[in-house]
Amino acid sequence: DGGITQSPKYLFRKEGQNVxxxxxxxxxxxxxxxxxxxxxxxxxLIYYSQIVNDFQKGDIAxxxxxxxxxxESFPLTVTSAQKNPTAFYLCASSIFRxxxxxxxxxxxxxxxxxxx
Amino acid sequence: xxxxxxxSPSLSVQEGRISILNxxxxxxxxxxxxxxxxxxxxxxxxxxxxxxxxxxxxxxxFTVFLNKSAKHLSLHIVPSQPGDSAVxxxxxxxxxxxxxxxxxxxxxxxxxx
Numbered sequence: 001d002g003g004i005t006q007s008p009k010y011l012f013r014k015e016g017q018n019v020x021x022x023x024x025x026x027x028x029x030x031x032x033x034x035x036x037x038x039x040x041x042x043x044x045l046i047y048y049s050q051i052v053n054d055f056q057k058g059d060i061a062x063x064x065x066x067x068x069x070x071x072e073s074f075p076l077t078v079t080s081a082q083k084n085p086t087a088f089y090l091c092a093s094s095i096f097r098x099x100x101x102x103x104x105x106x107x108x109x110x111x112x113x114x115x116x
Numbered sequence: 117x118x119x120x121x122x123x124s125p126s127l128s129v130q131e132g133r134i135s136i137l138n139x140x141x142x143x144x145x146x147x148x149x150x151x152x153x154x155x156x157x158x159x160x161x162x163x164x165x166x167x168x169x170x171x172x173x174x175x176x177x178f179t180v181f182l183n184k185s186a187k188h189l190s191l192h193i194v195p196s197q198p199g200d201s202a203v204x205x206x207x208x209x210x211x212x213x214x215x216x217x218x219x220x221x222x223x224x225x226x227x228x229x
Contacts, residue, residue: 042221107159
């Protein structure tokens with residue numbers, strides 16, 4: 001089955017700890033994204049990557065870091081510098097066609113991070 | 117500054133009736149608009165989209181209308197079914213901004229049996 005796999009689904013972290021959320025896709029998509037969802041806030045873009053070994057900050061990148069060493073993988077690290085990390089994190093991918101791109105994203109099931 | 121606005125946080129409709137979900141935007145550079153549906157604790161799934169060169173796109177029970185002069189789009193669901201109960205996100209793409217999607221805050225639709 002082709003799709004996007006996020007793990008873990010639920011994660012608890014103590015304050016001051018870094019945590020890494022995994023995102024793997026087997027859709028052969030070029031672009032990958034990380035979004036954060038908070039109640040009443042919609043989806044906010046954290047980081048995105050359109051090709052391997054390159055990534056860009058989104059609207060709320062502070063306190064987060066990413067890597068894109070392989071096309072299939074785009075892990076997100078929530079660092080201790082992120083002041084309010086408790087949220088639902090969504091990874092997505094898309095076929096990036098530049099100007100012809102329709103923007104359609106395929107999302108994973110999400111990872112819920114709770115800081116204790 | 118919110119560029120995509122879904123001003124009504126929730127909507128409740130009777131099964132079989134029409135659901136109309138509204139979305140407004142401010143960025144005139146947006147050239148593609150999408151609607152996503154999301155169930156609790158799941159990722160959003162793509163529902164329907166429309167290019168800025170069109171004013172209507174239909175897919176089964178779902179129709180999206182775009183009014184460029186008013187910077188307004190709406191999603192119509194006819195007839196509404198209880199399984200349509202979910203959060204609906206409006207999203208817009210700005211080709212000039214690396215095709216990133218900007219999402220609204222979402223509308224929670226409840227369809228009463």
